[in-house]
Structure formats: C-alpha cells, structure tokens
Amino acid sequence: MKDARLLVDALREPATVRALTGRQWTDLISIARGESLIGSLAHRVRDIPVPHRVRAVLQDAIEAHDLARQQALWEADCARRALADYPGKIVLMKGTAYVAADLAAGVGRSIGDLDIMVSRNDLPVVEAALLDAGWEWVKPDPYDDQYYRDHMHELPPLIHRERDRMIDVHHTTLPLTARPTPDAQAMVDSAVALDNGLHVMAPADMLLHSIAHLFADGDLAGGLRNLWDINLLVRQFSEVDAEFWNVLDSRAEIHDLVSEKQRALRLAERLYGTPVHRISAGKTALADDLYVRRLLARDGYGRETRKVTRLAFYVRSHWLRMPPLMLAKHLWTKWRKGGKSAA
Numbered sequence: 001m002k003d004a005r006l007l008v009d010a011l012r013e014p015a016t017v018r019a020l021t022g023r024q025w026t027d028l029i030s031i032a033r034g035e036s037l038i039g040s041l042a043h044r045v046r047d048i049p050v051p052h053r054v055r056a057v058l059q060d061a062i063e064a065h066d067l068a069r070q071q072a073l074w075e076a077d078c079a080r081r082a083l084a085d086y087p088g089k090i091v092l093m094k095g096t097a098y099v100a101a102d103l104a105a106g107v108g109r110s111i112g113d114l115d116i117m118v119s120r121n122d123l124p125v126v127e128a129a130l131l132d133a134g135w136e137w138v139k140p141d142p143y144d145d146q147y148y149r150d151h152m153h154e155l156p157p158l159i160h161r162e163r164d165r166m167i168d169v170h171h172t173t174l175p176l177t178a179r180p181t182p183d184a185q186a187m188v189d190s191a192v193a194l195d196n197g198l199h200v201m202a203p204a205d206m207l208l209h210s211i212a213h214l215f216a217d218g219d220l221a222g223g224l225r226n227l228w229d230i231n232l233l234v235r236q237f238s239e240v241d242a243e244f245w246n247v248l249d250s251r252a253e254i255h256d257l258v259s260e261k262q263r264a265l266r267l268a269e270r271l272y273g274t275p276v277h278r279i280s281a282g283k284t285a286l287a288d289d290l291y292v293r294r295l296l297a298r299d300g301y302g303r304e305t306r307k308v309t310r311l312a313f314y315v316r317s318h319w320l321r322m323p324p325l326m327l328a329k330h331l332w333t334k335w336r337k338g339g340k341s342a343a
Helices: 005-012 014-019 021-036 038-044 050-082 094-100 120-132 143-152 184-190 205-216 221-239 244-254 258-272 287-296 309-321 322-343
Strands: 114-117 135-137 158-160 166-170
Touching: 005 014, 005 021, 005 038, 005 166, 005 258, 021 038, 021 050, 038 050, 050 114, 050 120, 050 287, 050 309, 094 114, 094 205, 114 184, 120 135, 120 143, 120 166, 184 205, 205 221, 205 244, 221 244, 221 258, 221 287, 258 287, 287 309
Parallel strands: 114 166
Antiparallel strands: 135 158, 158 166
C-alpha cells in the first residue's frame, strides 16, 4: 500500500470494505491507527459484515472511544467547576466540543487534551483559578513561558497534578504572529451555550477553526482526521441550516480565512465527496495536488512516507507562524538551549 487512499475510500464509501482481502484489512487498520481515525472507521463500518478478527479490533476501538468520550466530558466538567466563579464564556474546542454538542464529528473521534477558549482580557483570572484548582505548568522554562505569552494563541499548557490530564487555554485560534488574524472575540461573542453552562463555537466559526488549525497553522500531520472533521461538520451544518453557506462566507471574511476555507472545501470534496458549493478552482490545481500528496503520505504499515513532501510542509508551517527574522531568532534560541541542555 503506497499511500492512505484505502482509508479515505473506506470512510467515504464504507461498502468498499466488503471486497478487502486479509492483507488489505491489515493495511487499512494500520493506516487508520496512524491517522488517529480507527474509531471513526470502526463506526463507519459498524453495520457491514467484516472478518471476525477485524470485528474484534474495531469493537475495541469503539469501546476505547466511548471511554475517551466520557473522560473528555468529565475533564470539561472539571474545568467548568474550577472556573465556576468566572463570569465569562468558557468555549470548548475541537474534539471535546464535538462530543459535548453531540455532533456527527464527535462519533469515534480521537480526543487528546482539553482545549478551551476565553476572552484574552480574562486570561489572568482563568489562569489563577486553574492553578488554584490543581493544574500546573508543563513548560517551566522561562523562555518557553514568555514565548507562549507573547506570541502564541494560548497559555503555556497546564497539566492536573492528580488526574494527569492536560488543558490548553486559548484566547484565539492562531498564533499572534500568523498571517491570518481571526476575530477571536467575535467567536466568543457568538458561542452557543450548552445545557451545563459551557459553550461551543457557532457552527460557521467551529468549521473555520478546524480549517484554520489544518491549513493555516500546522504541517498537515494528522490531516486526514482534521479533513474528516471538516467533511462531517459541513454535511451536518449545511443540512440543518439553509443559510449556512452565506453565514460561512461572511464569517470567513471576518476571520481572514477566505482562501483557507476555499482550499478546505476543495480538498474535502476531492477526498471525501463533501457536498459543497461556491468553491473556486482557478490556478490552484497543482497546489491542491501537493496537499493531497501530503495528506495521503502513509504506507500500509501505518508509517509516514514522502519525506521531502513532509519536510516542505514542515517548513511551510513555521513560515506561516512567524516572519523570517523572528523565526530565525526563535530557532537559534531553541538550538542554543538544546545544545546547553545536552552538554
């Protein structure tokens, strides 16, 4: 298996797995695990007859996701209780938001750290409350701490001393040095309340956050999972709201993510058959091919492949995050600190 196309096909059209051989099943499961999509795959083929040994693996993935889902919701509630005296909105993000809002994107979705967003002016209050409730700094290094506070979209990460669970407190969705400049306060202001008092982003903002995270911030590692999120969010939101596309266009303008939105929709349609409209092609075909090549860069053993392509996107991710001179200074500082630590 030369790339991850087998996984894309299985997610897009689950019936295709009926024809898989034993070896292909091994490849598919390895790729799905490598892309953190094993839970999503297990749910997609849940009602399709598969070999007995495969069914056992997929059932384990479903059960593991059910446990992760409960843990994520519990951790979100712990944060809610720790911030009970905070009067502002606590906005859940990413996987925890999907499961808390009972969205299709949360079904089988792998969930790591708890990510929340609050108004930037309220960071000192939120930070103090979490420290009082048992969270501690993961990055005690003064340079790292200052770098997060001056340039990043979140506080330095925190971990709970008893539960060993991480929380990332965001005040916007992209590093402050990134080229796009989303309107974070507009996202907070439009956030939708859940029954427990926590909030999630409004539909268009939630989709745009996922798009920004994939196309304006990172190196596309784990990109198939994030693009699968985008696919499911588009399908669900556009089905229930006839005005969704107009709102999405408007919010993309507000958040400076028009080109990223267009690329996300093109690639979601190309790989997952996502029903979209008003997407531009123009002179983007070659660039989109490169993105697809990066997204599919995994072999049948679940290993990452295409080193040159991955390196190019790694360099691109740093280029997006900060201007060249600032990047050079940052990398030089990190290199010197690493050298001193090694010595």
